[in-house]
Amino acid sequence: MHIRTMLHRAVDPSARTQGVSLFNLVICVLILMAVLVAILETEQTLVDQFLGFFRVAEWLFFVIFVIEFCLRVYVAPLNPRFSGRFGRFRYLFSFWALIDLLALLPFLLTATDATAYYLRLARLFRVLRIARLGRFTQAWRLLGGAFYTRRYELLVSALVALLLLLVSSTFLYLIEAEGQPEAFGSVPRALWWSVATLTTVGYGDVTPDTAAGQFFAGLTAVAGIGLVAMPTGILAAAFSDAFQKKTVEN
Amino acid sequence: MHIRTMLHRAVDPSARTQGVSLFNLVICVLILMAVLVAILETEQTLVDQFLGFFRVAEWLFFVIFVIEFCLRVYVAPLNPRFSGRFGRFRYLFSFWALIDLLALLPFLLTATDATAYYLRLARLFRVLRIARLGRFTQAWRLLGGAFYTRRYELLVSALVALLLLLVSSTFLYLIEAEGQPEAFGSVPRALWWSVATLTTVGYGDVTPDTAAGQFFAGLTAVAGIGLVAMPTGILAAAFSDAFQKKTVEN
Amino acid sequence: MHIRTMLHRAVDPSARTQGVSLFNLVICVLILMAVLVAILETEQTLVDQFLGFFRVAEWLFFVIFVIEFCLRVYVAPLNPRFSGRFGRFRYLFSFWALIDLLALLPFLLTATDATAYYLRLARLFRVLRIARLGRFTQAWRLLGGAFYTRRYELLVSALVALLLLLVSSTFLYLIEAEGQPEAFGSVPRALWWSVATLTTVGYGDVTPDTAAGQFFAGLTAVAGIGLVAMPTGILAAAFSDAFQKKTVEN
């Protein structure tokens, strides 16, 4: 029983009020490495060269993460949230346990299986696990709280963005459809240009030719600054509030 | 009379202090769907394939929105703003009723009519209706108030932006006109490059060739950061003020 | 003398505590129109078509702005800053009077004169005159004050930007010089790519080819976000301070 308590302190990030256990730090690094391997495996030229390495790495990660998962299930009842009779069962169906399970699945399926191919995506989400460690949890909650408090303001700016997107793509469609039917022949086509301009990405693969089109494109680009400025301003104000509240509490 | 009161509570968003009625939620979804259909209809390949679907959808949306409009007119007098003798009449000429009417017009005209084609734009503005629902109204007012309070500061930064735009396009015109007459042959032509650079969109369809041109283009790009930073900073400070005032009031 | 006082109230924006006189509003519109004409005149196709119009407009603007200038000189002594013996003389050498004079010069020289060509630039700066009207002066001062208070912080972030610019262009030069000598053959050449990336403009006329180059380019792009975020954050905080101080004073 004593070992389980020690394990719990090492495995469960919520068991500590501050700092990160060595175990979780190692798991963090392993998750990042597993994600890196999963990414590199999609490059055929690397797979051809280092097939053996990738096979061994996949196996190793699988074994390690299965052991980690079993450990987490083993110590789960020591967490008040999963104590009691069906505690372990409830843990199995908690959000993070499901993410972990989903990330283990692709190892079980053969590599040629198309489902495994798509399931590998699940591994990426394990990156979020890092956000649950020690001080990160607090920062995560603070940022999330600020977002939540200002959700209506952010949605209003999203609505304004949607309207700008629709209006600018409609204008460009009306003006440029004749000259460039491939790029501006319909509103959905013009949306590709519109979203690239309003977000100030500006690929430049599609640009208006006519003077009128360039005039409206210029207006759209200027509106794009507002589109960046509004959510940034809302978030800055919300974070400022959240930081001050936390300081007052302490 | 009892039914009209119930209808009023369902139809008029200002009749509730908080929350959104099911009726308005459904109308919201329908507006977004009608906008989506209007957008997809401009794509000829889709119209050729799904002509029947689009015809039915147009008819359905027309009927629904006519009923909605009639309901709104019917319950308008229960709103203090439109009570009294000519209440319904005054409602008909209110801003939102005109937007609604304008959005209904294109259905009445035949599809081949050029006016209908342009009037369809009016439908896009109905997206703004969503901003009038429940908590959104408050967020909308808060953001608008912040904009209004800092209108002079925002206009000053717009003036600085205008000057930067003019100066940078004039410089590029003086430097690059000879080498690239098509793109930089006059200040209005150079403005296209200038607006794309200052807003940090950067299409890259037109770029300076000479070393001097690239030097001034670099300065313009750096100035562009300031152009983004100034309104963002003003808005962030204005929102911060507005949020704090609201907290103090409550 | 009575007429001069009335003229002074109409002409000198500092004679009123708030609002803008009709005279200055008209001058504002005329300045914007004169700038527009000066810009359009650089487009040869327009000059060929509307030569008469441009000649008349130039003459008209010249006459109007000369009268305006004389009026300003006439009423200058009523402003405490330019009262006394050499008041009008001192006004003639004040910053804004010189800008006005400079903007009048190109009209006097013939159009074929190369100097007139470049002096026309001076007209652009008259746009700034608008910033001296009524409430704008206050906003202008508030923004300028915020900039001045945080000048060291802004300079430090400019220094960091300079270092990032130098380091990223040096890295790209070391990596890509061999493959693309035209674009990355020296640090000054690589700077063109570097400034476009760090300011998130991203023309895309020059991009790294090799994997190592793209890796460092990615790091540069991410650093570019910091480059935008730092001055924006500093300005937002500075404006927030300035707005609050002003509220406390009132």
Place this chain on the structure above:
Amino acid sequence: MHIRTMLHRAVDPSARTQGVSLFNLVICVLILMAVLVAILETEQTLVDQFLGFFRVAEWLFFVIFVIEFCLRVYVAPLNPRFSGRFGRFRYLFSFWALIDLLALLPFLLTATDATAYYLRLARLFRVLRIARLGRFTQAWRLLGGAFYTRRYELLVSALVALLLLLVSSTFLYLIEAEGQPEAFGSVPRALWWSVATLTTVGYGDVTPDTAAGQFFAGLTAVAGIGLVAMPTGILAAAFSDAFQKKTVEN
């Protein structure tokens, strides 16, 4: 001894509570000039033309910076941090002295030496020296303190950015790999497009072709706005806090 005290006041920026000594101002300008020369030397066409000038400049800078370094070592013991027996020795191994030494090294090696070539990079970091002058030190510390206080929030937003980067490049890879194997044939390849889009740089050398690809690219571009807004908001709030604390202290 009197001369050494005077020298110390001129050489060591921490010897003054405010302002910058003439000596350090000159050194600042010389550092910027040396960096400029080091940059221009990489351009072969300039070296061919002005070989003599570059050789003289290199020699001059070497002599000046050696004298400066010796002076700094000579007066180091007057700084409390480097007083006592091995003070000068400890100064030699301090961070800034090592940077200075590293920046001197490339002059000693012959120009054809490959190591000298890379060591020249060290000179760039001397630009940071400017940040240690007078009021800059304070601004530097204030900004650094704000970064440090919000390090967890900034790391969380970096984590979210990493996840967005991985998810968007995986989606684009799944959708576009077939059509454009060169640009989207693997997740690492798609990362190049992904980082350019999420940072809103948008080179446009690689863009999705298919409708599904463009849809996800649009979502990525919109997410990119959030990626810019989050750190900006955090920094703005952090700077606002730091400025206010400093005001309270004074």
